[in-house]
Amino acid sequence: MKTRLLASIIAGFAGFATVGLAHADVTVISFGGASQKAQDKAYYQPFATTSGTKVVAGEYNGEQAKIKAMVEAKNVNWDVVEVESPELARGCEEGLYEKLDYAKIGNKGDFVPEAVTECGIGTFVWSTVLAYNADKVKTAPTSWADFWDVKKFPGKRSLRKGAKYTLEFALLADGVKPADVYKVLSTKEGVNRAFAKLDQLKPNIQWWEAGAQPPQLLAAGDVVMSSAYNGRIAAAQKEGKNLKVVWNGSIYDFDFWAIPKGTPQKEAAYKFIQFASKPENQRVYSGEIPYGPTNKKAVGGMDAAVAAGLPTAPANLTGAFATSTQFWVEYGEDLEQRFNAWAAR
Secondary structure, eight states: OHHHHHHHHHHHHHHHHHHHHHTOOEEEEEOOHHHHHHHIIIIIHHHHHHHSOOEEEEEOSOOHHHHHHHHHHTOOOOOEEEEEHHHHHHHHHTTOBOOOOGGGTOOGGGBOGGGBOSSOEEEEEEEEEEEEETTTOSSOOOSHHHHHOTTTSOSOEEOBSSSTTHHHHHHHHTTOOGGGHHHHHTSHHHHHHHHHHHHHHGGGBOOBOSTTHHHHHHHHTSOSEEEEEHHHHHHHHHTTOOEEEEEEEEEEEEEEEEOBTTOTTHHHHHHHHHHHTSHHHHHHHHHHSOOBOSBGGGSTTOOHHHHHTSTTSGGGGTTOEEOOHHHHHHHHHHHHHHHHHHHHO
């Protein structure tokens, strides 16, 4: 009798624990702003409704040091993280992220090939573009050479405070063809050329560090042109801001979902990533913010106007190029150090 009673109590506690785990929160960290609002509508809310697992949303600016500190301390409280491609590749090599089991995510063939990696699954395609305030700039710029031309287009400019993308744009402004940018930048002469070009513009630059800043700086009239994430500009346009995008010379890349190594919520993390990788959910996301889906089936049934505004639209790819993850993994740390020293002068 006592044995049966004890077994019943243990079973009861086991059942309680199972229910508790099934409904435990999952913490998802992204880059915030308009993208996070779109993620909330496309992923966080419907996932919570269908799974019973609440998504606790957080944001960061891509600082891998935070993830490294958690993993090394074996105190991981971020379950899913949005990561840019160079940081994902480096983090994967350093053992910061789980090696993904795609059986728990979806069919690899359903995704754009570049979206499928060892430690991360691409969640969207985005572009860093040239954006400008059409109320301040009466003649539309068409290239990064125009961005550098402060005589023809007077006013302050804004660039991301970092080597990545900023050096590429400097070379484009100096006449390097998109197809040759990384070949040039992988030489000492090419790096010197990029920094010399930045020297020309430095007195007119106001740096930005978070994606929300360029549309704010542009709308306020603090700067007349800025590099910016295309989705952030689209969000400002929806708010009635007269900001425009130049797709020529834009750089596109993927953001990925990754699972920090050692999270106790790994299974919940997988379930969230699987949900966020479904075509019908990615379609909702791209409808909220013009970032391209990575699941190839998401384009079918998408509104034509929405599809035309994505970085992956054929017209928007003219003059654009993909960031080189391999380049930034190999040279990134040295170039960021040199950039920080240069910017501080």
